[in-house]
Amino acid sequence: MDILSRRGRERLIKYICLLLTVLAVVPLLWIIGEVVYNGVSAINLEFLTALPAPFGESGGGIGNAILGTLIINAMASLFGIPVGILTGMYLSEYDRTSRLGSAVRTVIESLSGVPSIIFGIFAYSLIVLTVRHYTAIAAAFALGLMMIPLIAKATEESMKIVSNDIREAAIALGVPKWVRTTKIVFSIAKGGILTGCLLAFARISGETAPLLFTSLFSFYWPIGIDQPMASLQVLIYNYAMSGFQNWVIKAWGASLLLVIIVVSINVIVRRFAKPKYKAGV
Amino acid sequence: MSNSTKLDIQNLNAWFCEKHALKNVNVKIPDKEVVAVIGPSGCGKSTFVRCINRMHELIPGAKASGKALLDGVDVYGGMDVMDVRRKIGMVFQKPNPFPNMSVADNVVAGLKLVGTHSKKELAEIAEERLKSVGLWEEIKDELKKSGASLSGGQQQRLCIARALAMNPEVILMDEPTSALDPASTAKLEELVKKLKNEISVVIITHNVSQAARISDMTAFFYLGELVEFDETRNIFEHPKNPLTERYITGRFG
Numbered sequence: 175m176d177i178l179s180r181r182g183r184e185r186l187i188k189y190i191c192l193l194l195t196v197l198a199v200v201p202l203l204w205i206i207g208e209v210v211y212n213g214v215s216a217i218n219l220e221f222l223t224a225l226p227a228p229f230g231e232s233g234g235g236i237g238n239a240i241l242g243t244l245i246i247n248a249m250a251s252l253f254g255i256p257v258g259i260l261t262g263m264y265l266s267e268y269d270r271t272s273r274l275g276s277a278v279r280t281v282i283e284s285l286s287g288v289p290s291i292i293f294g295i296f297a298y299s300l301i302v303l304t305v306r307h308y309t310a311i312a313a314a315f316a317l318g319l320m321m322i323p324l325i326a327k328a329t330e331e332s333m334k335i336v337s338n339d340i341r342e343a344a345i346a347l348g349v350p351k352w353v354r355t356t357k358i359v360f361s362i363a364k365g366g367i368l369t370g371c372l373l374a375f376a377r378i379s380g381e382t383a384p385l386l387f388t389s390l391f392s393f394y395w396p397i398g399i400d401q402p403m404a405s406l407q408v409l410i411y412n413y414a415m416s417g418f419q420n421w422v423i424k425a426w427g428a429s430l431l432l433v434i435i436v437v438s439i440n441v442i443v444r445r446f447a448k449p450k451y452k453a454g455v
Numbered sequence: 456m457s458n459s460t461k462l463d464i465q466n467l468n469a470w471f472c473e474k475h476a477l478k479n480v481n482v483k484i485p486d487k488e489v490v491a492v493i494g495p496s497g498c499g500k501s502t503f504v505r506c507i508n509r510m511h512e513l514i515p516g517a518k519a520s521g522k523a524l525l526d527g528v529d530v531y532g533g534m535d536v537m538d539v540r541r542k543i544g545m546v547f548q549k550p551n552p553f554p555n556m557s558v559a560d561n562v563v564a565g566l567k568l569v570g571t572h573s574k575k576e577l578a579e580i581a582e583e584r585l586k587s588v589g590l591w592e593e594i595k596d597e598l599k600k601s602g603a604s605l606s607g608g609q610q611q612r613l614c615i616a617r618a619l620a621m622n623p624e625v626i627l628m629d630e631p632t633s634a635l636d637p638a639s640t641a642k643l644e645e646l647v648k649k650l651k652n653e654i655s656v657v658i659i660t661h662n663v664s665q666a667a668r669i670s671d672m673t674a675f676f677y678l679g680e681l682v683e684f685d686e687t688r689n690i691f692e693h694p695k696n697p698l699t700e701r702y703i704t705g706r707f708g
Contacts, residue, residue: 271515339551343614345510346547347565347621348540357568361555 209429216427226393226409232420236428238395239404242310243379243435245396246389246405249314250378254321255371261322262329262367267355279330286323293320294384302388310396310403313389317381321374328370332363368447376436382407406432461486461655462507462543462625467521469502469511476502478679480521484625484672489647489656491670491687493663495707498676500659504627507657508543509536525624541565544618548630550610552602552617558585558594561602562616584616588646608639612646619650626650628658632665644669663703667691675699 220235227234261282269275297316302308336359344354360367389403391412396403406428413425462484469477477499484490492500505511506519509530523530530539552561562581566572572580581598585591590612594605602613611631618626628647632640647669650656660666666673666687673690675683675698683690683699694700701707 337551339547339549340553342510342547343551343553345513346508346540346545347617348537349565349568350537353568358553358555
């Protein structure tokens with residue numbers, strides 16, 4: 175094998191990778207571009223703060239849907255993030271081999287593949303049918319359940335790759351296991367766990383199906399978490415299909431806003447959780 | 456030469472599932488001396504050392520029986536296991552500083568995670584211990600950097616400082632120089648010799664001449680048995696067992 179052909183092959187592989195990367199990125203940028211292009215004209219102060227205008231009238235905003243999405247996502251995160259992290263911690267640090275552990279692991283893995291509508295129907299039959307009205311609690315429950323497998327898996331994997339040498343160092347210092355798990359292994363794995371949480375958050379921010387069964391929609395400001403609540407997702411779904419020009423533009427604006435919310439939460443959280451040390455695991 | 460006994464190990468046996476890894480070992484570790492543990496790979500050196508601070512039992516399927524009396528108190532029964540590990544420190548083959556902590560925090564990690572020391576006390580202990588392992592002058596301007604940013608030899612001395620910060624009575628070292636370059640190894644050997652002014656040191660080594668250089672007593676293990684335990688001078692000049700002689704002269708292992 176002469177050296178030129180090896181270099182040639184090296185370059186070929188590099189350019190194939192580059193080409194495929196471009197193929198992957200172009201549609202993404204396209205979508206974002208389209209959303210920005212169509213949505214930006216809809217955004218103004220009234221759009222952000224006012225209630226929706228009745229069908230057929232121009233003007234109005236989506237303030238209640240923005241607030242609703244924030245409330246529902248916050249409640250879902252409050253439920254899904256702690257449960258997900260503790261489950262992952264259990265699987266990585268307390269139970270790697272037993273039957274219970276592998277059963278939990280299998281359930282987690284299957285749950286992350288379950289279509290979101292199933293979570294919606296589950297929350298619907300469990301909560302909505304019991305209390306006999308649509309409620310944001312059921313929405314947060316469904317979305318929180320969806321977050322758990324994603325976060326648990328990310329936590330388990332991030333903690334598992336922390337070298338055993340580090341655990342032994344803590345053991346040899348006489349540090350109790352729970353301190354070792356929370357203050358050392360968890361702290362080292364934090365970056366990966368955070369990524370998992372943000373991905374889960376982004377995922378639920380785009381889910382519409384579970385919300386149609388649970389929080390449904392409201393044309394008014396949220397008055398209680400046990401009531402139906404407007405959300406950007408359902409608003410986009412309703413408005414985009416309405417065929418009414420004012421609403422279609424608002425659906426584009428709402429889409430843009432959803433993207434902005436997810437991206438800015440991503441940026442803010444990462445800024446605050448910047449690791450002190452860059453050194454590897 | 457022998458001082459009083461610090462650690463009296465009686466009828467120690469250890470198993471990995473069915474495998475009998477350590478067979479009826481009896482050793483008296485003297486106070487404030489360096490004991491080298493030598494023997495071919497798989498002879499039970501590491502198991503022996505990990506039985507002393509009760510880390511052996513953490514491996515699934517592993518168990519141990521016998522006594523290890525630290526100043527007359529059995530680490531298997533008379534003491535809380537966390538106390539055992541605080542009084543008997545350990546340094547590993549691969550340097551393992553905590554990558555999520557600064558150099559200074561690494562030194563006092565054990566105290567910080569479980570103790571109630573003030574910030575000022577912790578800073579003083581960190582400085583004192585970094586001085587006693589000879590790192591202070593080298594890294595006093597880098598105390599805020601990550602523990603993992605130091606060189607291998609510095610990391611290993613940092614790990615020793617971390618063990619010393621717990622004020623242990625015995626320190627166990629499992630081949631602490633096998634991942635280090637010759638210069639770092641020499642520094643670490645000097646440190647080991649200095650440490651025995653304060654505490655007992657049990658050091659596993661694959662390097663027979665290192666055992667000869669730094670230890671007062673040497674234990675030779677073979678196939679899970681303690682073949683010979685004597686003053687290092689006797690082991691190297693007049694070994695009683697032909698196996699010991701063959702091993703230290705490099706004819707097997």
